[in-house]
Amino acid sequence: KKNLMFSLIAGILIILSLIFVLALPTITVDDPTPANNTNQTQNWSYFNFTSDENLDMTYLYLHNNTAPAAGPRNMSNDSQTHWYLNLTLDEYAYNWTVQMVNTSNLTHSTNSSMYYFTIDYTDPTPKINVPVDNYNSTSVNVTFVLNCTDATSSVQYLELWSNFSGTWAYNQTNNSVHSGVNWNITVNGITDGYYLWGAYCNDSVGNNNYSIEN
Template structure:
């Protein structure tokens, strides 16, 4: 019996011991406004709030960092001992960690999980590497930025027209004229900073000269007209109202002076009904990609017969379009020469012709066959005509030159003149590319019937020169 009682007592003691060690500890949870673990804040204070699974007699915040820790007593909210809080203030910028020690009414302690929080009250410092405070000629510009700390969100605003979120680095597209870009940076703690850059986009004029050639020198005969032909294309945005001025190099190596509009001016003048050295594009204002072509008819009066540089300068009334000048053409003014073509070999009449007949037309009158051309590039030309007596060397007879008549006005005998053995003027100041038609008749007096041959001479001289 004594043995059994001893065993029973031991059993009861073990049960009591087991019951004591199975008692629960208070469960602690973080609740708002406690920041989530590993958060960052831009405030120099933070709330730590908890709830417990049972009433607590006290709650301690273990707060610190690698430099040391301190215990801070927490306060309980009104209405019970389940909710506790503390506001930790005056915090320097760095990372802290903390845990909660909670004691219940039976004196049992429990510890919460450890959390981390970063205090960061300093906004990031932003640097904009591009664009800079400069003038650009390409509307697509690099946006290159950096900061002195990790940035959670980057945004930019062009000319205060709204914010765009971006990831560095990227590109932006801007409009012509004055621009600004504001770049914003938010760090993970919510600190925001911004910086602004002012810059300008200039639109450009893409220009070319089609005539005269810019590859090799071009010769122009003095006092003849030639064409200047230039094209402009608007690039990188709106170019406004564009105009071109045709120029020559009066005072420098390259074109610098508008060509004169007064007829006869040296060394060039614009030979048009309403001459203007500056002409506006007919399709103004020019938008991006639009073009216009301008032409001038120029007369080369240069009495010095020199080499010159010609070009066209294009400009705009907008404040942001850069003027541009075509590559220059080199032209040489050369003296003119008489260049004409007589388009027949002989003047023939019906064979036979009966003596003592008059006003007999040449066989080519009806076509008309007898044409004289002042060729392109020739001087303005004065045309003269003369003829010899017509001979029959076998018989020794002749027919006077005056029996042959000519007209340069119509195929009518009454308009004709008698041929002379001295040159007679029949066309004055014929310009290049001029055609003159002639008609001929012969009067046959009573003379021995035979073949008679003579020569007709057509002579051209530079207009105003002495006759041959």
């Protein structure tokens, strides 16, 4: 009976050991790692992860929307459970995953979900194409043709600004504009005078810019 009991205990311990060895590491994504579907306005990203068990290595897979997937990047660590990497990055839409490899004799690793983020630190470019600078009109109704371009992010809105009313303020807003596409609007009832007008636009990341034409 004792031998049987010892055999049962040994068998249970072996099973528990196998479960422990075969268990996959759990990944925790820590700040300030780019969260899913977020935007950044700086030219770097810091990736920061912890695991619930000791790791041999952690790899970051990162690629952008115009290039094929890059090979794994080895991450640094200050312990076997904390891994990090700081990268200088160009303006693109990116996606990333992380792979953690534990210290068991068997090769065991966990891959994270895929995360998407955009880096865009350049202001959009608004422009008024019509009328030209220092334009003189004999009509009280003037047509304006303006657009906004952004190489990385979508344009959130475009506005015509002026002091036709005597105060510098926005005149009209387009919330469905697309990058580089002209917006034609006519302002009616402009009285005689010398005026300023300009275009202002904002992109989906929060960058903004304006251009004044006389």
